Amino acid sequence: MLESNAPGAPGDFDFMVGQWSVQHRRLKDILNGGDEWIEFKGESSTLHTLGGFGNVEDNHLHFPEGSVRAKAIRSFNASTGLWSIWWLDGRNPGMLDTPVVGAFTDGIGRFYADEEYHGQAIKVCFIWDATNPEQPTWAQAFSKDGGEHWETNWEMTFTRIQ
Numbered sequence: 119m120l121e122s123n124a125p126g127a128p129g130d131f132d133f134m135v136g137q138w139s140v141q142h143r144r145l146k147d148i149l150n151g152g153d154e155w156i157e158f159k160g161e162s163s164t165l166h167t168l169g170g171f172g173n174v175e176d177n178h179l180h181f182p183e184g185s186v187r188a189k190a191i192r193s194f195n196a197s198t199g200l201w202s203i204w205w206l207d208g209r210n211p212g213m214l215d216t217p218v219v220g221a222f223t224d225g226i227g228r229f230y231a232d233e234e235y236h237g238q239a240i241k242v243c244f245i246w247d248a249t250n251p252e253q254p255t256w257a258q259a260f261s262k263d264g265g266e267h268w269e270t271n272w273e274m275t276f277t278r279i280q
Contacts, residue, residue: 127170128194130201130222133251134175137279138162142179145271149235149262158182162276168193203229203244218244225249241265252278 140160146152160179167174175190187208194201202217220229227246234240241261248254254276259268 123166123170126196128196128201129170130194130227130248131164131173131192131246133248133254134164134173134276135166136164138164138276139279140177140179141275141277143273145269148271149238149240149260149269156182160274161279171196201227201229216242218242220244222246222248235260238262243268 138161140162142158142160143155144158146154146156158180160177162175162177164173164175166172172191172193175192177188177190179186179188189206191204191206191214192201200219200221202219204217205215206213207215216231216233218229218231220227225248227244227248229244229246231242232239233242239262241264243259243261245257245259246254247256256274256276257270258272259270261268
């Protein structure tokens with residue numbers, strides 16, 4: 119049997135290991151000044167990988183237009199102390215999104231990337247809040263002005279399934 123966590127493995131995402139019910143809230147019109155949100159449910163399951171220097175989150179999202187499967191793949195670089203997070207969406211299974219990269223401080227993780235959204239260069243930010251590990255939250259925000267202003271466009275609240 120493989121050891122789940124190797125010596126020196128970070129514990130930053132240990133709070134996510136297990137089964138979750140997820141409440142999603144997503145902005146309908148992103149980067150256009152919209153304020154209408156769409157709410158939907160989902161499920162999530164996270165496992166350690168890479169001896170605890172990574173994890174994989176399996177997601178089932180129940181969008182109003184239909185259910186989608188997706189994965190978050192996370193790995194920790196012990197040399198830099200930074201995490202990289204990739205998103206693999208079942209609607210586009212041949213492509214991983216550009217990884218967001220960052221770290222946790224006091225239970226809050228901030229991860230950033232330069233990306234493109236509908237042909238426009240943007241900055242992406244993921245914010246993980248693990249200050250309540252029994253009900254962590256995640257948010258995604260985009261900036262089209264180099265990070266001066268951010269628009270949160272997706273929020274998730276996780277509730278552990280016992």
